[in-house]
Amino acid sequence: MSSVNIAESVYPLDDPYAIPLDKINVSDPELFRSNRMWPYFERLRREDPVHYCAESAYGPFWSVTKYKDIMHVETNHGIYSSDVEQGGITIRDNNAGLKLPMFIAMDPPKHDAQRKVVSPIVAPANLAKLEGTIRERAGKILDSLPVNETFNWVDRVSIELTTQMLATLFDFPWEDRRKLTRWSDVATSEEAFKTPEGEAAREAELLECATYFTELWNQRVNATEPGGDLITMLAQGESTKNMSPMEYLGNVILLIVGGNDTTRNSLTGGLLALSENPDQYRKLRENPALVETMIPEIIRWQTPLTHMRRTALQDTELAGRKIKKGDRVVMWYVSGNRDEEAIDEPNRFIIDRPRPRQHLSFGFGIHRCVGNRLAEMQLRIVWEEILKRWPDKPIEVVGEPKRVFSNFIKGYEALPVRIPG
Template sequence: MNDRVAPDPYTIPLDRIDVSDPELYRSNRMWSYFARLRHEDPVHYCANSAYGPFWSVTRYKDIMHVESSHDVFSSDVAYGGVTLREGNAGLMLPMFIAMDPPKHDVQRKVVSPVVAPSNLAKLEATIRERAGKIFDSLPRNEPFNWVDRVSIELTTQMLATLFDFPWEERRNLTRWSDMVTSEEAYLSKEAEEERTAQLGEAAAAFLGMWNERVNASEPGGDLISMLAHGEATRNMSQEEYLGNCFLLLVGGNDTTRNSISGGLLALSQNPDQYKKLRDNPALVENMVPEIIRYQTPLSHMRRTALCDTELGGKQIRKGDKVVMWYVSGNRDEDAIENPNSFIVERPRPRQHLSFGFGIHRCMGNRLAEMQLRIVWEEILKRWPDKPIEVVGEPKLVFSNFIKGIEELPAIIRD
């Protein structure tokens, strides 16, 4: 966003500030907007936006309150779901993240074994082998797109394994995930038609996998088999099944993929921290949650008030849309010391909101952390003495939901 359309937020009347504009995120100009809201109006009402009126919750403690109060602030798709945009065919389907207890709890429980510690231990060797092959195949002394060659490839391989999806078609999973959350798809009629067609293709593929696996005599350990044979999910509607597939697809893709990219970018922007890491590779374990905090791969989650309530001294009315801006809470100076600094040795690095909190805390958080840990362990093994260099500006995603990176030009020098 250029200066003409993105003025200094301190020159705008407070009630006119709208942090939902996706262009703020593509241009990385949202930080000062959130800083002003945290200091002057931490529970802020935006009466006019492209997404309708909504409340912005920008401080860490208030976000934690909303996350913890699922009896007051609903995730249910019947009230609008978990994103600012309503009417998104991919995210307005019933899915367990967009359900309230008790249904949320029983559906989540069906698929949670795939990220149980015992299964993660089995996956670790596979992820390490794949990461090694990816790094060994990268070009030397010539720029390449880190997002495509590393971040997307590693996470797409993981998704293909979790879904037991045809290996040679695995990039479809990335494409479909991007379409589920795309904001650019709403910019033209042609883009919307393309998005509808792609989601239809995804739905047909997932329904085919259900039909194949529901009839298997021995259920597999993949996510589709778990849903097809789980007592609480085997009789779910087609819409609920597809909703859960899209949820697991996006959840398995975006957090890890954008944290892999965001980690390299953060280290390149903080060479002193990259040097600390190379001097002491044991810091990887501590750095991983710091990457996830600093990147904040999902900018927000939305709730709907089930009754009149008070939050931060403001009166929230029944039916109001309430948006928790994780991207702001993770930079809240009252909750996190030096929040705008990337610190590989940060004390209590898991004190962040990137995975949410409470009953909707990201189910795959440990899998995401494990993949990032392995990535950086394998990088430091191969390049202990010199950094992987970022050699151009990142291209950021046009979205107020996915805080992502589309392109990150990098080079590995001999």
């Protein structure tokens, strides 16, 4: 991958209406770190829902910002490709340098065959087996938290729970489980691309990940007992057992990021949303059964992955705009989830919405998140356990969240909280 310069914006970030429409660039990671992207997307949905940005750090791209248009792109994979050879699934091209094929960055039929290999890990029967493990671990994590003392919720709860779950799914050495968190962060790091040195360091860490997982593959490829972990599934699956080393790494990274970011950032984003909407937190404490509808609302509200990218395989038209073959087409889930035409009162956090699963956070169609039910289950269990322990007093957010510098992961580095005694 060639290094790009993420330059400071020429225009003030605070006022999207002070910028000429054709100069708006919603790919600036600083918009997301500072949580100032919302009015930009609001303007694009109203004035130019399929918007062309001619100049950005990643090259020209189209922004698709309305729910119905995103759904159109999602469900027409014959026109809009995810394939890594076309550029992949992020606004930044992934077809040069350390190229990482992965099944989410493939088109049918290869995509379908590889996805089928790992999907049994989240089959209903396996989820039922995992539920007790998740509940036990969530309880231990929550019971270890200090009372009347400020601590970082991201590190103590969000990261720890999701990392333990990932280690279980991979049957990964328990004492090394925080490596999974590190590799997830490195794989999605925007900071690394600021300099050639940073990019080289990122690639070196990902190759360390490849070495570690290759050793695990070699231990399990000839196992006589059928393994229920993801590595054994990949090593023995008909469609994956002959993968190239980079394809294996790509799928490992996909499963690490997919298993980490949705749950981790929704655990943090959900607590932040309840803190910012105390009426909803009160409603939840008075009726804990609302956890069922609150979880998909948290996932919509948080939108852990801001976008997915496709590449046009042919000249086409979308919402009256002419898109050329080879153009980048970026579906901004974070905008579609706030589209007034598709979702009632989308800018309100409402834990008892009538249709809480009407959101785009998991994608749609053939690329819909394979682990969506597992993510929802983890979040539900954590909140059930929180409400058992602190039914009367809300967990208090006592400082500003520190958000990650990324236009792909909508996440958090830190959230200072306090549990009242």
